[in-house]
Amino acid sequence: MVRLLLLLLLLPLLHVWATTPEPCAVDDDDFRCACNFTAPEPEWSSAYQCMSAVEVEIRGGGRSLKQFVKFANTDPRQYADVVRALRLRRLTVGDAQVPALLLFALLRGLGSSRLNHLTLEDLEVIGSTPPPPPEATGPALSTLRLRNVSWAAGGAWLAQLQLWLKPGLTALTIAQAHSLAFPCADLRAFPSLTSLDLSDNPGLDERGLAAALCRDKFPALRELALRSTGVQTPGGVCAALAAAAVRPQHLDLSHNALRAAAAPGAPPCVWPSALSSLNLSSAGLEQVPAGLPAQLSALDLSNNQLNREPRPDELPKVRELALAGNPFQDPKNSGVVSACERLIQALGLSGTLVLLQAARSLA
Ligand SMILES: *[C@@H]1O[C@H](CO)[C@@H](O)[C@H](O)[C@H]1NC(C)=O
Ligand SMILES: *[C@@H]1O[C@H](CO)[C@@H](O)[C@H](O)[C@H]1NC(C)=O
Ligand SMILES: *[C@@H]1O[C@H](CO)[C@@H](O)[C@H](O)[C@H]1NC(C)=O
Numbered sequence: 484m485v486r487l488l489l490l491l492l493l494l495p496l497l498h499v500w501a502t503t504p505e506p507c508a509v510d511d512d513d514f515r516c517a518c519n520f521t522a523p524e525p526e527w528s529s530a531y532q533c534m535s536a537v538e539v540e541i542r543g544g545g546r547s548l549k550q551f552v553k554f555a556n557t558d559p560r561q562y563a564d565v566v567r568a569l570r571l572r573r574l575t576v577g578d579a580q581v582p583a584l585l586l587f588a589l590l591r592g593l594g595s596s597r598l599n600h601l602t603l604e605d606l607e608v609i610g611s612t613p614p615p616p617p618e619a620t621g622p623a624l625s626t627l628r629l630r631n632v633s634w635a636a637g638g639a640w641l642a643q644l645q646l647w648l649k650p651g652l653t654a655l656t657i658a659q660a661h662s663l664a665f666p667c668a669d670l671r672a673f674p675s676l677t678s679l680d681l682s683d684n685p686g687l688d689e690r691g692l693a694a695a696l697c698r699d700k701f702p703a704l705r706e707l708a709l710r711s712t713g714v715q716t717p718g719g720v721c722a723a724l725a726a727a728a729v730r731p732q733h734l735d736l737s738h739n740a741l742r743a744a745a746a747p748g749a750p751p752c753v754w755p756s757a758l759s760s761l762n763l764s765s766a767g768l769e770q771v772p773a774g775l776p777a778q779l780s781a782l783d784l785s786n787n788q789l790n791r792e793p794r795p796d797e798l799p800k801v802r803e804l805a806l807a808g809n810p811f812q813d814p815k816n817s818g819v820v821s822a823c824e825r826l827i828q829a830l831g832l833s834g835t836l837v838l839l840q841a842a843r844s845l846a
Pocket of ligand 3: 735737738762763764765783
C-alpha cells in the first residue's frame, strides 16, 4: 500500500529518471540503498527510493548542502510517525559541505528512528551551531564513525554532538580528524563507551593523545585502537592512559614507528591492571620495548625487525605471542626454525593447544 502510494507520488519524476543517470540505487531486497549526487544538477528526489532501506549511504558529490538549510526549522513532530516506521539502521553521509544547523536538524529529525550506526565521511561542517537542545533529542546510536570530518566549531565538536545523542553509545571511531583537542570541561562522560578507535590520525602522537583522552570521560573503555597515530613509545601511551584514568583491556599500537627504549627522562609508568592484550605489530621494532605491562596474556610482535628470538626475561609472561614476519624467523637467516615452529608461533599457544587437543581426539 505504502509502496503504491510512493510510486504514484513519484510517477511525475519517472520521465526525468529515464533521461538522467539515476543517483540512487537500491538492491532487490530493499536492504541497501546508495546515492551519489555527483551530477551538476542532481535529482535529489531520487533519495525517496531509500525510504524502506535498512542501510543508506548518501554522498553529496562534494557539493554544498546550504540550499537545504531552510528545512532545518521543520518541527520533527510533524513527521515523527513516518520516521518511527523507517527500517533505517545504518546511515552514511559523506562528501559534502553541510551547515551545522542542517546536520543537527537531521539528528533531531531521526530522534524517533531506529538508527543505530551513523558514519560521517569527508564532510566539512560549516556555520554556527544551533543552541544546545534541552535534552538529547537525536537517535540512540550504538556506533558513531567519523572519517575526515572538519568542524567550524574546532575541538568543541564532540561535546556539541554529544548533546544531541541519547546515551548508550558503545563504539566511537574518529579517523583523519581535524581536531582531537577536546575542551575537557565541556565534554560529558561516555558511560557506556567500550570501544574507542583513534587510528589513522598520523599527527596525534602522545601529546595529542593526552589531550584527546579527557580524564574520567571514558570510564567503561575496554578497547583502545591507536594504529597509525604517530605514537613513539609504549611508555608515553602508558603515561597518557594513566593521566586520563583510562583502563583498556585491549590496546592496539600497531603501525606506529615505535622506539624500544623509553623516552629519555620519562618516569616509569604503571600500566592499567586490566590490560591483557597489546598489539605491537608492524612497529619497526628491532628489540622488545622496555617497560611492557607485566600481566599481559597476549602480545603481538609480528612484522617487526627482531633479529633474534626474544629471551624469556625480555618478555612479559604471555600465553599468546605472535612473532611471525620477523627477520630471525626467515629460514634464509636462521635456517633452524622449522615450519612446525613457525606454525606454532603464528597460531599462538592457544591455537597450538587446540591442535594438540584435536590430534589427541583423533588418536
Ligand atoms: C560517485 O560518483 C563519482 C562520479 O561518477 C565517482 O567518481 C565516485 O567514485 C562515486 N562515489 C562512490 C562512493 O561511489
Ligand atoms: C577530506 O574531505 C574533504 C571534503 O570535506 C575532501 O575535499 C578531501 O579530499 C578529503 N580528503 C581525503 C584524504 O579524502
Ligand atoms: C595486530 O594488528 C595487526 C595490524 O593492525 C593485525 O593485522 C593483527 O590481527 C592484530 N593482532 C591481533 C592479535 O589482533
